[in-house]
Amino acid sequence: MQNIMEKIKAKDPDQREFHQAVGEVVATVKPVLDAHPEYRFQKILERLVEPERVIIFRVPWLDDRGEPQINRGFRIQMNSAIGPYKGGLRFHPSVNLSILKFLAFEQVFKNALTSLPLGGGKGGADFDPKGKSDAEVMRFCQSFMVELFRHIGADTDVPAGDIGVGAREIGFLFGMYKRLRNEFTGVLTGKSLNWGGSLIRPEATGYGCVYFAAEMLATRNQTLQGKTCLVSGSGNVAQFTVEKLIALGAKPVTLSDSSGTIYDDAGITAEKLAFVKTLKNIRRGRIQEYAQAYPQAVYTPVDPAHLSNPLWAHPADCAFPCATQNEINVQDARHLVAGGVRLVAEGANMPTAPEAIDVLHDAGALFAPGKAANAGGVAVSGLEMSQNSMRLHWPREEVESRLQTIMKNIHKNCTAAAERYGAPGNYLVGANIAGFIKVVDAMLDQGLV
Numbered sequence: 001m002q003n004i005m006e007k008i009k010a011k012d013p014d015q016r017e018f019h020q021a022v023g024e025v026v027a028t029v030k031p032v033l034d035a036h037p038e039y040r041f042q043k044i045l046e047r048l049v050e051p052e053r054v055i056i057f058r059v060p061w062l063d064d065r066g067e068p069q070i071n072r073g074f075r076i077q078m079n080s081a082i083g084p085y086k087g088g089l090r091f092h093p094s095v096n097l098s099i100l101k102f103l104a105f106e107q108v109f110k111n112a113l114t115s116l117p118l119g120g121g122k123g124g125a126d127f128d129p130k131g132k133s134d135a136e137v138m139r140f141c142q143s144f145m146v147e148l149f150r151h152i153g154a155d156t157d158v159p160a161g162d163i164g165v166g167a168r169e170i171g172f173l174f175g176m177y178k179r180l181r182n183e184f185t186g187v188l189t190g191k192s193l194n195w196g197g198s199l200i201r202p203e204a205t206g207y208g209c210v211y212f213a214a215e216m217l218a219t220r221n222q223t224l225q226g227k228t229c230l231v232s233g234s235g236n237v238a239q240f241t242v243e244k245l246i247a248l249g250a251k252p253v254t255l256s257d258s259s260g261t262i263y264d265d266a267g268i269t270a271e272k273l274a275f276v277k278t279l280k281n282i283r284r285g286r287i288q289e290y291a292q293a294y295p296q297a298v299y300t301p302v303d304p305a306h307l308s309n310p311l312w313a314h315p316a317d318c319a320f321p322c323a324t325q326n327e328i329n330v331q332d333a334r335h336l337v338a339g340g341v342r343l344v345a346e347g348a349n350m351p352t353a354p355e356a357i358d359v360l361h362d363a364g365a366l367f368a369p370g371k372a373a374n375a376g377g378v379a380v381s382g383l384e385m386s387q388n389s390m391r392l393h394w395p396r397e398e399v400e401s402r403l404q405t406i407m408k409n410i411h412k413n414c415t416a417a418a419e420r421y422g423a424p425g426n427y428l429v430g431a432n433i434a435g436f437i438k439v440v441d442a443m444l445d446q447g448l449v
Contacts (some may be wrong), residue, residue: 001026001033004045012206015098017325021105021350022049023247028432037425042448051104053077054097055148059125064133073144075123075151075159075184079106085121086111086153086378088162091156095126099325103162106349107378109435110371113410116382122155124445129164130284141172149177154185154388161190163324166281186388189381198384201377202400206240206347207374207400208407209368210248210321213345216366216427225249228316230341231255232309233323234280237347238372241320242273248324253260254311255325257287260301260374261311264294268419269270308332315339322347333359346370357428372414372431379406 003027009019018109026045033039052352055075063069068304071136074097077085081195086299087107090100100122108120125144129137152159154184161170170190184196191197200207231238234255242252251267275293279285291299300310304379312319317340320328325348333356336344344360345368346352352360352367362368379402394402410431417437418430 011322013022015419016100025160025432026210028429029436032433041174050161051076051078055151059144061143063136071123071125071127074100076100076104076121078120079108081439083117083119084120087120088160089165090162091129093126093128095124103349106371110375111378112408112435112438113431114375114379118218118267118382125142130173138172142167142176145173145176146280149180152187154187159188181362186385190385196388198387200416201384203240203379205374205377206235207244209241209373210244210269210405211407212368212373227318230254230316230319232311238322239277241322241347246270255287256311256389259286260299262287262290262297263314265398266296311337316341318343320345320347321351324348326353327349328352328354328356337363347374369428372410375410376403376407
């Protein structure tokens with residue numbers, strides 16, 4: 001196992017996020033490899049960590065001043081053993097090969113856990129939609145799709161949204177794909193309802209994360225009713241995590257963005273959440289305005305000199321990191337434990353550093369990794385693909401019922417795998433092993449390809 005990690009680091013020495021994601025899986029699947037020597041003989045880990053295809057391309061576009069701009073686009077097609085590549089597109093200045101490879105690697109196991117026939121991939125560009133006009137975003141998306149369309153399709157690779165890619169961007173991308181291919185297919189998910197989208201898709205990641213947390217609490221004969229919850233982020237995942245927490249009787253008290261955090265001791269209500277949705281989704285403003293609208297809330301600006309995030313230092317019962325990778329470090333984890341948090345469910349991808357996870361486990365807290373807890377988004381994307389294939393549109397109740405069932409089954413499979421391989425109650429081990437076994441068995445069935 002150590003040899004595998006050394007080879008990965010030697011081959012791609014600068015890809016720290018990818019190393020972290022692979023290291024987490026490698027550290028937990030050793031019991032499976034010991035029980036199945038054929039996996040080692042077939043070098044299954046070495047095959048898993050190598051993407052099937054990496055596509056990098058130039059994205060030229062004109063800004064509103066008529067000045068040419070150049071960005072870099074990516075698509076990582078990681079693994080297609082159990083279905084077409086599936087994973088989001090991220091538009092953010094931080095996007096690079098390491099981040100997208102880590103996200104694609106995580107996506108492979110996440111998609112396997114849903115039980116739907118979906119492979120894993122990820123893509124995006126180092127383009128920042130913040131501060132851009134609709135016309136600039138449209139021109140960028142169209143230029144991006146002029147290259148991407150060659151590599152995707154309803155039976156090949158089905159992208160979705162991620163950070164920086166919402167309904168607006170999906171619409172522009174789909175429009176250009178349709179024009180280039182002269183076909184109307186379910187090649188992108190997260191589409192608007194009136195042209196092929198699915199009900200519950202915007203809500204799915206946040207709702208699913210809360211449903212998973214509820215299943216975890218049920219193992220300790222508890223519910224979310226009355227629980228105080230910390231939520232980071234203020235985008236799609238955070239908004240709908242808060243919405244479902246409110247519906248289940250919990251009290252969310254925090255939100256954040258790249259500029260700072262707000263803490264509302266009275267609780268974020270449905271009315272306050274509606275303000276946040278307008279602020280972030282329509283006006284594209286900063287979370288600081290929440291404290292201006294609701295003066296009882298405390299706003300804390302980001303301080304780069306701080307070694308920890310003040311959001312995680314507030315007393316609470318549960319925490320839902322929904323912003324970005326590695327947002328909870330060791331000090332943050334200690335603050336969570338000291339503040340009474342006994343459950344952490346990841347709404348974002350890999351938001352908790354490995355050492356921080358150890359702190360939470362040592363304290364006896366329940367910890368749900370993103371590949372299990374936030375799988376609701378890709379699950380409903382899969383349901384959107386099914387509806388597109390059948391030319392059907394399921395009612396809201398049916399989609400949400402299917403989402404709940406999928407999250408319950410993921411929880412069941414994670415707990416069963418952890419129990420079987422000697423780590424009862426460890427959702428990180430259970431999620432990694434359950435997803436790993438499904439993918440590698442499919443790979444072996446299909447030969448050395």
